[in-house]
Amino acid sequence: xxxxxxxxxxxxxxxxxxxxxxxxxxxxxxxxxxxxxxxxxxxxxxxxxxxxxxxxxxxxxxxxxxxxxxxxxxxxxxxxxxxxxxxxxxxxxxxxxxxxxxxxxxxxxxxxxxxxxxxxxxxxxxxxxxxxxxxxxxxxxxxxxxxxxxxxxxxxxxxxxxxxxxxxxxxxxxxxxxxxxxxxxxxxxxxxxxxxxxxxxxxxxxxxxxxxxxxxxxxxxxx
Amino acid sequence: xxxxxxxxxxxxxxxxxxxxxxxxxxxxxxxxxxxxxxxxxxxxxxxxxxxxxxxxxxxxxxxxxxxxxxxxxxxxxxxxxxxxxxxxxxxxxxxxxxxxxxxxxxxxxxxxxxxxxxxxxxxxxxxxxxxxxxxxxxxxxxxxxxxxxxxxxxxxxxxxxxxxxxxxxxxxxxxxxxxxxxxxxxxxxxxxxxxxxxxxxxxxxxxxxxxxxxxxxxxxxxxxxxxxxxxxxxxxxxxxxxxxxxxxxxxxxxxxxxxxxxxxxxxxxxxxxxxxxxxxxxxxxxxxxxxxxxxxxxxxxxxxxxxxxxxxxxxxxxxxxxxxxxxxxxxxxxxxxxxxxxxxxxxxxxxxxxxxxxxxxxxxxxxxxxxxxxxxxxxxxxxxxxxxxxxxxxxxxxxxxxxxxxxxxxxxxxxxxxxxxxxxxxxxxxxxxxxxxxxxx
Amino acid sequence: xxxxxxxxxxxxxxxxxxxxxxxxxxxxxxxxxxxxxxxxxxxxxxxxxxxxxxxxxxxxxxxxxxxxxxxxxxxxxxxxxxxxxxxxxxxxxxxxxxxxxxxxxxxxxxxxxxxxxxxxxxxxxxxxxxxxxxxxxxxxxxxxxxxxxxxxxxxxxxxxxxxxxxxxxxxxxxxxxxxxxxxxxxxxxxxxxxxxxxxxxxxxxxxxxxxxxxxxxxxxxxxxxxxxxxxxxxxxxxxxxxxxxxxxxxxxxx
Numbered sequence: 001x002x003x004x005x006x007x008x009x010x011x012x013x014x015x016x017x018x019x020x021x022x023x024x025x026x027x028x029x030x031x032x033x034x035x036x037x038x039x040x041x042x043x044x045x046x047x048x049x050x051x052x053x054x055x056x057x058x059x060x061x062x063x064x065x066x067x068x069x070x071x072x073x074x075x076x077x078x079x080x081x082x083x084x085x086x087x088x089x090x091x092x093x094x095x096x097x098x099x100x101x102x103x104x105x106x107x108x109x110x111x112x113x114x115x116x117x118x119x120x121x122x123x124x125x126x127x128x129x130x131x132x133x134x135x136x137x138x139x140x141x142x143x144x145x146x147x148x149x150x151x152x153x154x155x156x157x158x159x160x161x162x163x164x165x166x167x168x169x170x171x172x173x174x175x176x177x178x179x180x181x182x183x184x185x186x187x188x189x190x191x192x193x194x195x196x197x198x199x200x201x202x203x204x205x206x207x208x209x210x211x212x213x214x215x216x217x218x219x220x221x222x223x
Numbered sequence: 224x225x226x227x228x229x230x231x232x233x234x235x236x237x238x239x240x241x242x243x244x245x246x247x248x249x250x251x252x253x254x255x256x257x258x259x260x261x262x263x264x265x266x267x268x269x270x271x272x273x274x275x276x277x278x279x280x281x282x283x284x285x286x287x288x289x290x291x292x293x294x295x296x297x298x299x300x301x302x303x304x305x306x307x308x309x310x311x312x313x314x315x316x317x318x319x320x321x322x323x324x325x326x327x328x329x330x331x332x333x334x335x336x337x338x339x340x341x342x343x344x345x346x347x348x349x350x351x352x353x354x355x356x357x358x359x360x361x362x363x364x365x366x367x368x369x370x371x372x373x374x375x376x377x378x379x380x381x382x383x384x385x386x387x388x389x390x391x392x393x394x395x396x397x398x399x400x401x402x403x404x405x406x407x408x409x410x411x412x413x414x415x416x417x418x419x420x421x422x423x424x425x426x427x428x429x430x431x432x433x434x435x436x437x438x439x440x441x442x443x444x445x446x447x448x449x450x451x452x453x454x455x456x457x458x459x460x461x462x463x464x465x466x467x468x469x470x471x472x473x474x475x476x477x478x479x480x481x482x483x484x485x486x487x488x489x490x491x492x493x494x495x496x497x498x499x500x501x502x503x504x505x506x507x508x509x510x511x512x513x514x515x516x517x518x519x520x521x522x523x524x525x526x527x528x529x530x531x532x533x534x535x536x537x538x539x540x541x542x543x544x545x546x547x548x549x550x551x552x553x554x555x556x557x558x559x560x561x562x563x564x565x566x567x568x569x570x571x572x573x574x575x576x577x578x579x580x581x582x583x584x585x586x587x588x589x590x591x592x593x594x595x596x597x598x599x600x601x602x603x604x605x606x607x608x609x610x611x612x613x614x615x616x617x618x619x620x621x622x623x624x625x626x627x628x629x630x631x632x633x634x635x636x637x638x639x640x641x642x643x644x645x646x647x648x649x650x651x652x653x654x655x656x657x658x659x660x661x662x663x664x
Numbered sequence: 665x666x667x668x669x670x671x672x673x674x675x676x677x678x679x680x681x682x683x684x685x686x687x688x689x690x691x692x693x694x695x696x697x698x699x700x701x702x703x704x705x706x707x708x709x710x711x712x713x714x715x716x717x718x719x720x721x722x723x724x725x726x727x728x729x730x731x732x733x734x735x736x737x738x739x740x741x742x743x744x745x746x747x748x749x750x751x752x753x754x755x756x757x758x759x760x761x762x763x764x765x766x767x768x769x770x771x772x773x774x775x776x777x778x779x780x781x782x783x784x785x786x787x788x789x790x791x792x793x794x795x796x797x798x799x800x801x802x803x804x805x806x807x808x809x810x811x812x813x814x815x816x817x818x819x820x821x822x823x824x825x826x827x828x829x830x831x832x833x834x835x836x837x838x839x840x841x842x843x844x845x846x847x848x849x850x851x852x853x854x855x856x857x858x859x860x861x862x863x864x865x866x867x868x869x870x871x872x873x874x875x876x877x878x879x880x881x882x883x884x885x886x887x888x889x890x891x892x893x894x895x896x897x898x899x900x901x902x903x904x905x906x907x908x909x910x911x912x913x914x915x916x917x918x
Contacts, residue, residue: 014528020508020520026363027275028310030751036508039264043279043362045308049751049779050224067315069306071268071281072358074316093683095719095728099753100815102779105224107308109360111270111279111507112263130683133749135717135728138684155526175684195535204526215519216730217680219748222516222904228775230763231803232881236841240887249895516902 016156016204021123021215023131029107031132035124037156039114042121044128048104056103061096065105068121071113082118086125089172089182093126095135104134115158116144118170118184123208130216138176141208143201145169147189153196155204169197173205226312234439241427247435248274255417255431255480256367260378260491261510266405267383270507271375274433275365278372280379281358284386286397289345289352297344298354299334302326303361303372310364310434325369328458332373332414332447333357336455339380340409346388346395353385355408366434369445373416378488382495383408414455415484417477419444425463430476444470446477450485670723673743677735681717681727681745688724715744731848748848752777752877754813761836761875762821764804772800774808777844777877780818784808788822790830798835805836805881807873836873840883841890847878849901860900863912864893 017038026032029045049062056063066087068079090106106128108121122142129136146157146165154161162168167187174181180198189197237247244252256274263269267282289296303326307313333339344353357379359372384405387398420432420440429436432443442461448454454474459465498505511518673687681687689712714720717729727733731747754760754776762774762782771783784806789798800806812820823833853860854874864870870884870893880897884890892915900908 014526016524016526018508018521018523020511020518022511022515022518024517026277026308027365028363029308030749032308034507034511036511039506039508041263041507043308045362047224047307047311047751049753050311051779067307069304069308069315069360071279071360072283072356098815099779103224105307107306109279109306109308109362112265112268114264130730132751133729133731133747135719136683137726137728139682153528153531155528175682192532192535192539195538196531199531199534199538200526200528203528203531207524207526211519211521211524213680213682214521216682218519219517220680220730220732222902227777228763228765228803230805230842231801232805232836232838232840233842234803235838236887236890240891243887245887245891247891247894249891 014153014155014200016207017158019208019211021127021211023127023215023219029132031128031130031134033124033127033131034111035120035127037114037116037120037123038158039112040116040120041111041114042117042124043109043111044121044124045107045109046104046128046132046134047107048132048134049099049102050104052101052103057101060100062094062099062102062104064091064094064096065103066090066125067105067107069107069109071110082121085118085182085184086121089122089140090125090129092181093136093138093140093174094129095137098135113159115160115162116142116156116170118142119144119156122170122172122182127212127215130212138174139209139212140172140174140181141205141212142170142172143204143208145171145197145200147187147193147197153193153200155200167193169194169201171198171201173201175205175209178202178205224307224311226310229435229438233435237435237439238422241422241429241436246429247433252428253430253476255483256433258374258484258487260374260488261507262382262491262495262505264506267379269375269378269382270362270510271371271378273367273371273374273431275363276367276371276434277362278368278375279360279362280372280375282379282383283356283358284383285354285356286346286351286395287354288350289348293341294349295345295352296341297352299339299341300354300356301330301333301359301376302357303329303359303368305364305368306360306362308363309361313364324460325372328369328416328445328456329359329372329376331456331458332416333376333380336412336414336447336449338377338410338412338414338449338455340411343409347390351395355380355383355385364434366432366437367418370416370418370431373414373447374484374488377410377413377415378491380408381410381413381488381492412449412451412453413485413488414447414449415481416445416447417480419446419473419476421461421463421465425465425469428469428473430480444473446474448474448477448481450482452478452481673725673733674735676733677743679733680730681733682730683728685727686721686723686725687718687727687733687743711740713740713742713744715742717745717747718743746848746851748846750846750878752847754778754782754810754819755876756810756813758810758813758876759807759833760810760821760877761842761873761879761881762806762808762877763842764800764802764806766802767800772806774806774821776819776821776875777879778819782810782819782821784821784823788824789834790824790828800835805842807833807836807875807881809833836881837871837883840871840881841894842879842881843894843898844878845880845897846901847876849897850874850876850878850880852900853880853897859905860897860908863908864896867892867912867915 020036022034024032025034026045029047031046033044035042052063064087066083068083069075070079106125108124110117119142122140126140144156146154146161147167148154148164149166157165165187167185167189169185171180172182240246259272261270269280271278287298290298305313305322307315344355346352357376359375361368384407387403387406389396418431420429420436421442422440424441432440442459442463445458446454447456495505670686670688673689676687714725717727717731719726719728725743727745729745729747731745734744734746736742760776762776764772765775765781766773771785774782774784776782786792786797792798806823808821808823810819811822823830825831852858868884868889870882870889873881882890882893884893896911
């Protein structure tokens with residue numbers, strides 16, 4: 001672990017950990033995806049568009065629900081707030097008006113947390129949406145940036161790097177115009193630093209979207 | 224989300240196939256599905272796949288005071304969750320009958336069989352003991368949850384390492400993994416559940432039923448056994464009448480299956496340990512097979528972040544400078560104070576439906592805001608400057624009419640269009656609406 | 665980025681597209697095409713169809729689903745995205761297999777795998793009258809066609825065509841087996857002259873009903889033969905033509 005840490009530092013911290021993704025690992029859901037970023041791993045499962053339960057039904061669009069399941073213990077306030085962030089992000093890209101009165105539920109299971117968990121959740125959710133074939137206006141990806149006390153910027157930080165960091169910022173970037181769909185920050189940073197993080201996240205997004213595209217290409221290589 | 228119903232023809236066909244000794248996936252009556260075990264990078268974390276049924280298990284520990292009745296024993300807490308991702312119809316946080324039954328069975332299999340030496344978990348008698356918590360999540364339900372969970376549970380417990388502790392007098396020291404190697408739990412034996420599904424009032428039996436077979440079965444017998452052929456629990460449900468030799472036959476089959484599974488578990492554990500020791504790659508990323516076309520991997524990728532500083536600089540210089548902050552408080556009467564002119568009250572500003580729309584597209588709104596300055600994060604609110612000389616255009620209404628107001632009348636409720644590039648929540652909605660306007664033209 | 669660049673739609677045909685990609689449609693396809701189609705009279709200007717997975721946007725076509733972009737030349741041309749999906753969304757005119765879940769007065773409720781149950785009137789069978797009701801039980805399978813299917817209304821099915829004939833629709837027999845595959849595979853099977861179906865038909869005689877909702881009902885002479893077909897079709901999901909031929913060769917050898 002220490003070796004890796006130094007490796008990232010030496011490269012100016014601008015390095016994403018190895019990514020892997022498996023589409024449709026689960027047989028029951030309408031769509032599923034396992035997304036791994038280094039040691040962080042999230043499994044996403046999607047159901048829908050399905051029948052909405054009673055009061056959840058919305059007359060002119062699909063009701064989107066995101067559930068985030070921690071690995072140990074029961075979901076708490078932290079999970080709830082992340083669910084909200086994830087739901088808002090998904091709602092921004094899902095064309096819910098095409099399925100009024102329906103329910104779409106996204107269930108995310110944390111499999112391993114090795115840092116940048118929220119961005120991994122975002123990526124898993126987007127791949128899940130793709131696998132389920134829900135109509136989307138664009139894609140989104142999650143990028144976490146950590147600001148080290150020495151001022152350097154680390155992309156896709158590990159748990160250790162997150163702990164050492166002065167501030168940790170996570171952004172959801174959309175694929176169409178690379179706009180920021182969601183921002184969540186922890187710790188203090190200046191406005192310049194924040195803009196730097198957004199710029200870095202936007203350039204990391206290119207790499208991630210290319211990864212999405214390659215994964216999907218591979219999946220459709222046989223049909 | 225409703226699960227799809229079973230049709231009469233499926234039911235009839237499955238029963239007929241069972242009568243002929245055939246199963247959907249080509250197995251024989253006594254065949255077990257493939258078991259696949261993969262470990263995470265952390266200790267005590269594993270995923271067990273039994274055919275398509277998948278269970279994730281994670282063990283954690285914590286120092287707690289012991290139960291008054293057993294002051295020298297550690298505590299084992301077991302919890303199985305049926306995650307809503309596993310199948311349609313499973314709701315989060317609902318204690319269904321199935322969940323209660325499964326939890327009770329797994330508790331009897333792992334805790335009441337005393338497979339873990341709880342006395343070795345005692346740190347200071349009557350004061351501090353280790354509580355071992357085993358969390359299991361069903362990720363995909365394709366039948367026989369209990370077997371998959373019992374395998375996942377015992378594998379996770381065997382794989383787990385707790386921090387080493389030392390007691391000197393009154394002082395308890397817990398060592399980090401760097402200081403001292405974490406220690407494994409002491410496990411006496413490995414109980415494993417094997418399920419048998421009965422059809423036609425017990426005439427036909429199948430080992431390891433799949434989800435479809437479970438839906439048409441009459442009764443279920445679960446036997447937990449360890450490799451020493453000691454029965455740990457037995458559970459028959461569904462109200463079928465079983466003969467003595469049926470149960471005996473099942474226990475014999477269990478013994479064979481348990482021996483096979485135990486061997487597999489030991490091999491998997493040894494393999495993982497070897498890889499860890501040799502410093503090889505381990506964790507879930509390694510367990511995704513490369514040849515699958517649904518899987519894709521990318522090596523660590525470098526991202527060019529050299530010009531982020533310039534980009535950030537550019538955005539900031541391009542953006543309108545934040546307006547002057549009124550630092551001097553204004554005192555109207557004693558007991559009141561005001562800084563600046565306050566921001567607009569958006570109450571009753573637009574109709575409910577519009578508000579919903581604005582909230583809905585907030586994500587997009589966020590994006591717009593990010594191009595300007597994200598002032599909310601800095602915690603500073605922006606105070607509007609109102610231009611006092613010229614009349615202000617308020618294109619607020621949904622209709623195409625333009626209202627011209629004299630600024631003196633409502634100086635605090637107006638917004639100059641030139642100042643639009645400064646974010647605040649109500650502002651976002653405002654931008655949104657302007658966009659809509661333009662689209663309408 | 666390639667996505668926003670707006671690639672010309674012809675260039676992407678047969679390739680993988682992702683949501684958010686913008687495909688540019690040539691403004692006057694006939695004028696552009698004239699040079700290529702030497703001598704041939706320019707086709708009359710017709711409407712371009714924008715199929716599943718595509719939506720119109722300012723710049724051209726916006727992709728909303730991931731999959732392979734397909735194109736059909738006939739009648740002005742049509743573009744659509746061929747995607748692998750599990751969840752069915754009813755479409756008017758589709759033939760689907762439903763499971764009867766309830767008998768409510770004059771209608772049956774059918775589970776078709778969509779978000780809402782479809783309704784089927786007991787009069788929508790060949791030869792059915794108020795007196796002569798079809799014998800339908802809860803749990804039976806029905807093969808029918810959607811006459812009403814849109815996002816705002818309850819889907820409605822019928823088991824007769826416009827001339828009142830059943831034309832193959834109706835209650836599916838009591839025997840046989842029902843299983844589910846992805847919607848992509850179903851479309852592949854239902855394609856005219858589908859290779860898989862042709863190869864299967866050489867094995868042994870069997871009956872099969874394919875529903876656009878991913879449900880397949882199969883009945884062969886024996887349980888064993890039915891099971892073989894079920895397993896072959898389930899395995900076809902991720903097999904290339906090559907692999908499939910090998911699998912068939914193996915089976916016909918047995």
